[in-house]
Amino acid sequence: MDSPKRIAIIGGGIAGLSAGIYAQRHGFRTTIYEKNTLPGGACMGWMNGQLPIEGNMSFLVGAGEDTALYRCWNEVGALENTMFVHPDSLFTLEDSGEVVEFSQDLEQFCRNAEKISPEDRTLLHRFCEAVLKAEEYELPVSQPEDLAGPLKSRHFNSANGEIKKMLTRLRSVSLSDFAEQFHHPALRCAFLNVLPQGSTLAALVLFYGKFISGDLAVPVGGSRKLTERMVSFYQTSGGELRLNTPVKEIIVANGAARGVVLENGERLLTHWVIAACDPEYTHRVLLQDRYTLEKKLQVRYENPEIYPTFSRVRLFFSAPVDCVPLARVFSFPTDDIPAAGDGISRLTVTQYSDDPSFVKNGRTELVAEIPMTGKRAFRYWAELAVQQDVYEEAIDRLAGAVQFALEKRFPRMKGQLQFLTCHTPVTYAERLHVYHGSCTAFVPTSHARLTQLTGRIPGLKKFLLTGQWLGNTAGMHTALVQGKFTAERLCHDEQIQW
Ligand SMILES: Cc1cc2nc3c(=O)[nH]c(=O)nc-3n(C[C@H](O)[C@H](O)[C@H](O)COP(=O)(O)OP(=O)(O)OC[C@H]3O[C@@H](n4cnc5c(N)ncnc54)[C@H](O)[C@@H]3O)c2cc1C
Incomplete structure (x- = not known):
C-alpha cells in the first residue's frame, strides 16, 4: 500500500483545522503549523484568572440541528452535544429616546417598531416578510461549485428556489439606502448600525432569518471551547498540530509547492501545501510575490469600495453581572469618545452573562467596540503603533473615555469595571x-458580484488556499466550509473518492 501523502497546512484557525480534519479522514497525513501559542486564529478565547474571555464570537451560524451546516460542524467535532444559548435579541439599539430591538420574536420586533413609527408600517412589514422567507435558506456546504457539474449546481439553486431569487434581488440594495427610507431616526439608525458599513439588505434579511429560526446562536463555552473540541478531534484522527511555529516561506520547485520553511529554519518537504491564512499575506510574503492570485480574488483586493474590509477596536472589561445591559449586543449614542480614525458617535457593547460558563464570582466579560472600515482604521492605528508608547497612550486614553461613557450610560457600573485589554486592527x-x-x-456591497473562488493559484500546482477570504461572506461557518471544500479539491486532484 502507498504511504499517505503529506500535507503542510499553514494556519490553525477554523479553516486550517477543518481542512486538516477532512484531509485526515481521506487518508492524508497532515501537520498544521500555527504561529501563535493558541490555536483558533481569529476565533480566540482565553482565561483572565478564573474568568473566561470571548475574543470574538457574538453568534455562530449552524446551530439549527436540521441544517447541513450543523452536520458539518459535527463532522469536525466542533459541537459534540454542546448546548446553545439563544439570546432574546440579535441587536438592540438606543437612539432618539427609543429602543429598537431585533428580537427573536419577529412579530414583537414588528409591533414595537411600528409603535415607534406608525408611518413606517409598510416598509417594516415588507422587511419582516423577507426575513420570514429567509428563515429556510440553506447555506451551500455540500460541494464547491468548481467541482459540481452543471446539474448539481442547478439542483442546489432550485432547492433554494424562490428564497434565492429574493436574496439576489435584495443583494442589490445597500442597507444604508434601505435605512434611509425610514421616517423615524431611531429606525434609520438601527438599520444603519446592525451590520458592518457597506452590507446589503440581503445580508441582514438572511442573518435575521437565521436568528429567528434558531440557526444563529451561541455554543456554550464560546469559541475557545469550540476550538478545543476541533483540535482534540483533529489530533485523535492522527493530525499533528505544531503551535508557536510560524512558517516563513513556501518551497516551490518546477511549478509546484514542495513544502515549507519554518521561521526556525527547519525545511519540511511535503506532497501538498495548504495555506489556511490570509491570501494577500500568503502571496506577498510566503510566496514572495512570484505568482498572481486567481483573478476573481484579485478583483476583490483591487476594488475596496465594492469589497471593503471591516475592523473594530474592542475594549475588554470585567463587570458585575447585575450592572451589564440586558441585551447581549447593545448600541447607544455617546459624545464622550475622542475620534480614532473616524468620528465616533456610538458604542456597541456585548456581554456574555447569558452563558453561565462566562460568569465567575458574579462577574462577566463586557466588550465595548468601535466599528471601522478596515483600511482607514488600520492606517490610523498602524501609524500610532510605530511608537509603542504613543500607541499605548492612545489605548489608555480611549479606554478611559469608553469607561466614562459606559458609567455615564449605566450609572450602576461606576467604580465596578475592570479594564482588561484592548484589541485594535494592529x-x-x-x-x-x-x-x-x-x-x-x-x-x-450592493455592487459586488458573488462568485465562487477556487483557492488555486495559476501556475502553481500542489497548492491550495483556504479560509474565510474565499467565501462570499466571512465568519466561522465560512472558514469551516471553505476548509471542507479545500479537502474536496485535494481529493479530486488526487483522484480519491470523497
Ligand atoms: C472581533 C471579531 C469578531 C468576530 N465575530 C464573529 C462572529 O460573531 N461570528 C462568526 O461566525 N465569525 C466572527 N468573526 C470572524 C471569524 O472569527 C473568522 O471569519 C474566522 O475565524 C476565520 O477563520 P480562518 O481560519 O479563515 O482564518 P484565521 O482565523 O485568520 O486563521 C488563520 C491562521 O493562520 C495563522 N497564521 C498566519 N500566518 C501564519 C504563518 N506564517 N505561519 C503559521 N501560521 C500563520 C494565524 O495565526 C491564524 O491562526 C469575528 C472575527 C473577529 C476578529
Missing part, C-alpha cells in the same frame, strides 16, 4: 497576519 494584523487588520473578510 492586534489582528500582527496576531493573524490579516489584510488591513480586518476582523472579517470582504463585506460584499
Whole structure:
C-alpha cells in the first residue's frame, strides 16, 4: 500500500483545522503549523484568572440541528452535544429616546417598531416578510461549485428556489439606502448600525432569518471551547498540530509547492501545501510575490469600495453581572469618545452573562467596540503603533473615555469595571497576519458580484488556499466550509473518492 501523502497546512484557525480534519479522514497525513501559542486564529478565547474571555464570537451560524451546516460542524467535532444559548435579541439599539430591538420574536420586533413609527408600517412589514422567507435558506456546504457539474449546481439553486431569487434581488440594495427610507431616526439608525458599513439588505434579511429560526446562536463555552473540541478531534484522527511555529516561506520547485520553511529554519518537504491564512499575506510574503492570485480574488483586493474590509477596536472589561445591559449586543449614542480614525458617535457593547460558563464570582466579560472600515482604521492605528508608547497612550486614553461613557450610560457600573485589554486592527494584523487588520473578510456591497473562488493559484500546482477570504461572506461557518471544500479539491486532484 502507498504511504499517505503529506500535507503542510499553514494556519490553525477554523479553516486550517477543518481542512486538516477532512484531509485526515481521506487518508492524508497532515501537520498544521500555527504561529501563535493558541490555536483558533481569529476565533480566540482565553482565561483572565478564573474568568473566561470571548475574543470574538457574538453568534455562530449552524446551530439549527436540521441544517447541513450543523452536520458539518459535527463532522469536525466542533459541537459534540454542546448546548446553545439563544439570546432574546440579535441587536438592540438606543437612539432618539427609543429602543429598537431585533428580537427573536419577529412579530414583537414588528409591533414595537411600528409603535415607534406608525408611518413606517409598510416598509417594516415588507422587511419582516423577507426575513420570514429567509428563515429556510440553506447555506451551500455540500460541494464547491468548481467541482459540481452543471446539474448539481442547478439542483442546489432550485432547492433554494424562490428564497434565492429574493436574496439576489435584495443583494442589490445597500442597507444604508434601505435605512434611509425610514421616517423615524431611531429606525434609520438601527438599520444603519446592525451590520458592518457597506452590507446589503440581503445580508441582514438572511442573518435575521437565521436568528429567528434558531440557526444563529451561541455554543456554550464560546469559541475557545469550540476550538478545543476541533483540535482534540483533529489530533485523535492522527493530525499533528505544531503551535508557536510560524512558517516563513513556501518551497516551490518546477511549478509546484514542495513544502515549507519554518521561521526556525527547519525545511519540511511535503506532497501538498495548504495555506489556511490570509491570501494577500500568503502571496506577498510566503510566496514572495512570484505568482498572481486567481483573478476573481484579485478583483476583490483591487476594488475596496465594492469589497471593503471591516475592523473594530474592542475594549475588554470585567463587570458585575447585575450592572451589564440586558441585551447581549447593545448600541447607544455617546459624545464622550475622542475620534480614532473616524468620528465616533456610538458604542456597541456585548456581554456574555447569558452563558453561565462566562460568569465567575458574579462577574462577566463586557466588550465595548468601535466599528471601522478596515483600511482607514488600520492606517490610523498602524501609524500610532510605530511608537509603542504613543500607541499605548492612545489605548489608555480611549479606554478611559469608553469607561466614562459606559458609567455615564449605566450609572450602576461606576467604580465596578475592570479594564482588561484592548484589541485594535494592529492586534489582528500582527496576531493573524490579516489584510488591513480586518476582523472579517470582504463585506460584499450592493455592487459586488458573488462568485465562487477556487483557492488555486495559476501556475502553481500542489497548492491550495483556504479560509474565510474565499467565501462570499466571512465568519466561522465560512472558514469551516471553505476548509471542507479545500479537502474536496485535494481529493479530486488526487483522484480519491470523497
Ligand atoms: C472581533 C471579531 C469578531 C468576530 N465575530 C464573529 C462572529 O460573531 N461570528 C462568526 O461566525 N465569525 C466572527 N468573526 C470572524 C471569524 O472569527 C473568522 O471569519 C474566522 O475565524 C476565520 O477563520 P480562518 O481560519 O479563515 O482564518 P484565521 O482565523 O485568520 O486563521 C488563520 C491562521 O493562520 C495563522 N497564521 C498566519 N500566518 C501564519 C504563518 N506564517 N505561519 C503559521 N501560521 C500563520 C494565524 O495565526 C491564524 O491562526 C469575528 C472575527 C473577529 C476578529
